[in-house]
Amino acid sequence: xxxxxxxxxLLLSIGISATTxxxxxxxxxxxxxxxxxxxxxxxxxxxxxGYYLNEFGVPADSLLKAGYELVLVTPNGKAPSVxxxxxDPLYFSGNRNEMLRTQSVVQNLPGxxxxxxxxxxxxxxxxxxxxxxxxxxxxxxxDLANNPQVGxxxxxxxxxxxxxxxxxxxPITLLSAQDNPKAFEAGxxxxxxxxxxxxxxxxxxxxxFADAEERVFENSLKGDKIRYYPAKAMxxxxxxxEQAKAWTPNVVVDRELITGQNPFSDHALAKxxxxxxxxxxxxxxxxNSRTDQQ
Numbered sequence: 001x002x003x004x005x006x007x008x009x010l011l012l013s014i015g016i017s018a019t020t021x022x023x024x025x026x027x028x029x030x031x032x033x034x035x036x037x038x039x040x041x042x043x044x045x046x047x048x049x050g051y052y053l054n055e056f057g058v059p060a061d062s063l064l065k066a067g068y069e070l071v072l073v074t075p076n077g078k079a080p081s082v083x084x085x086x087x088d089p090l091y092f093s094g095n096r097n098e099m100l101r102t103q104s105v106v107q108n109l110p111g112x113x114x115x116x117x118x119x120x121x122x123x124x125x126x127x128x129x130x131x132x133x134x135x136x137x138x139x140x141x142x143d144l145a146n147n148p149q150v151g152x153x154x155x156x157x158x159x160x161x162x163x164x165x166x167x168x169x170x171p172i173t174l175l176s177a178q179d180n181p182k183a184f185e186a187g188x189x190x191x192x193x194x195x196x197x198x199x200x201x202x203x204x205x206x207x208x209f210a211d212a213e214e215r216v217f218e219n220s221l222k223g224d225k226i227r228y229y230p231a232k233a234m235x236x237x238x239x240x241x242e243q244a245k246a247w248t249p250n251v252v253v254d255r256e257l258i259t260g261q262n263p264f265s266d267h268a269l270a271k272x273x274x275x276x277x278x279x280x281x282x283x284x285x286x287x288n289s290r291t292d293q294q
Contacts, residue, residue, distance in 0.1 A: 025069035026281060027130035031060065032153065032173065033115065034139030035074030037081035042225040049138040050081030054091040054266045055167045056135035057102035060109065062270035063133070068277070070109060071129070075143050075150065077117035082106075083137045091263050118149050126156045131277050136168025136209070136263070141230070144173040146185040151176035158200045158256065163276035167260035167269050171208040172230045174201050174257075175237055188228040188236070196237035205240045205254040207261040212246045 033056070038046040060070055074080055092099040106112060132153070134140065144150050154177040157164045166173055175181055178199040187194025196202070211231050218225055235241050243261060244250035250261035251268040258276065260269035 026067040027277065028069045028071055028128055029063055029131045029133055029277070030121070030129045030153075031056075031070050031072045031133045031135070032118075032144065032150070033072060033074050033080040033135060034137070034143050035076040035078035035080060035115075036139055036142040039138045039142055040227065041221065042227050045224055047138070047221065047224075048084070049142075050083040051135045051137040051139060052086040052091070052168060052263055053082055053099070053103060053106065054086065054263055055137065055170070055260075056082075057106045058266035059133055059135070059165065059167070059270040059273060061102060061105045062267075062274060063277075064105070066274055066278075068130070070111075070133075071121075072109065072111040072115040073118050073121050074115045075118045075147055077115060079113050079115065081139070083139070086137065086263070091266075118153065122149060122152055126153075127160075129157075129162070130280065131163040131165065131273065132157045133273065134164070134166035134170035134173050136166070136170040136260075138169055138226075140169050140173050141226070145175045145233075146181045147176045148181065151178065151181060155200060161256050162280070163256050163258060163273055165258040165260075165269055165273040167265055168209050168262050169230055171206060171234065171259045174206075174239075175199075175233065177201065178237070184237070185228075188233050193236055199237050201257065202238040203240060204257055205242055205252050206234065206257060206259045207242050207244075207250055207252045208234050208259065209262055210243045210246055213262055216246070 037050045039049045089096045179197040184194045249265045258272045
């Protein structure tokens with residue numbers, strides 16, 4: 001009888017331990033989103049925007065399935081908006097059910113209706129985050145491309161060598177990691193060739209929504225134009241752009257930076273981000289082992 005009780009207790013403890021281990025995330029990934037949804041155009045009008053559903057949902061879904069916890073943050077703590085034009089089966093290989101499933105994944109993310117405030121994240125412990133994800137949509141042009149606090153966040157991940165993944169218009173966020181991103185943006189809007197002083201991604205290989213793709217988007221504006229082209233802005237700052245044929249998947253990896261060109265680069269970007277996260281995770285036991293041997 002004692003043996004039976006001992007075995008039962010042992011099995012119960014093993015079960016509890018396994019459940020506990022399964023519940024523990026592999027790590028936390030910070031997701032930086034815009035808190036704005038009205039893009040100012042060249043003529044002064046505004047365009048309703050937000051994040052692109054697949055550019056957020058596909059990488060988020062992949063990270064969750066791999067056991068990562070997602071922490072959402074916007075500059076002002078406002079809930080991010082979805083660009084309604086992205087709620088389209090077109091961006092899910094024509095599969096409406098997959099679109100609806102991804103939409104449900106995003107809608108059920110902790111913090112989707114009340115994300116953290118960027119200033120508070122910066123004041124906290126950034127070492128808890130294994131990587132950074134920046135979805136696209138035109139919204140990053142509003143409050144992520146010209147924000148010194150965003151620049152501070154990027155500098156942490158850059159210095160720590162932790163993966164930073166941005167897709168479509170998301171890479172425009174990288175312009176905040178320079179001395180004066182607001183002045184740089186003002187120069188772009190005025191049609192000048194501004195200098196990006198001390199930009200941490202100077203000389204990095206990268207990609208972003210191409211000019212040819214942006215012109216197709218502008219055709220939907222009925223004569224209106226965006227204030228500057230993101231690809232030209234990145235090249236002006238000193239990025240080495242690698243663009244593929246319009247509307248084809250394209251992901252560029254250079255050191256810790258992972259960039260995707262357009263909405264159709266979603267799966268490839270998610271795969272590249274996971275690869276870097278898992279590689280970093282595997283290196284930790286090796287480093288600990290070397291430390292123990294010393």
